[in-house]
Amino acid sequence: MGLSHHPSGEIHVIVGPMFAGKRTALLRRVESEGNNGRNVAIIKSSKDTRYAVDSVVTHDGTKFPCWALPDLLSFRQKFGDEAYAKVFQT
Numbered sequence: 001m002g003l004s005h006h007p008s009g010e011i012h013v014i015v016g017p018m019f020a021g022k023r024t025a026l027l028r029r030v031e032s033e034g035n036n037g038r039n040v041a042i043i044k045s046s047k048d049t050r051y052a053v054d055s056v057v058t059h060d061g062t063k064f065p066c067w068a069l070p071d072l073l074s075f076r077q078k079f080g081d082e083a084y085a086k087v088f089q090t
Contacts, residue, residue: 023058033086040086042066
């Protein structure tokens with residue numbers, strides 16, 4: 001019986017009250033990973049249409065493009081396991 005390959009990863013959770021800068025902190029991490037040459041993606045719920053349908057937007061107006069999907073499995077089905085080095089979810 002062979003071992004199946006399961007991608008490993010990490011989960012980082014950014015918590016805080018409203019207007020605490022959670023999205024700003026997330027976008028800093030995304031920018032840092034992108035600057036390191038990694039292929040990164042942001043996913044948000046397709047139900048979140050507060051500021052933009054296809055972007056994550058901070059309260060001060062900073063925008064970053066993202067994939068709006070109904071769930072995380074949709075991302076995996078659409079792009080595969082190896083498409084991105086880092087995936088961020090809002």
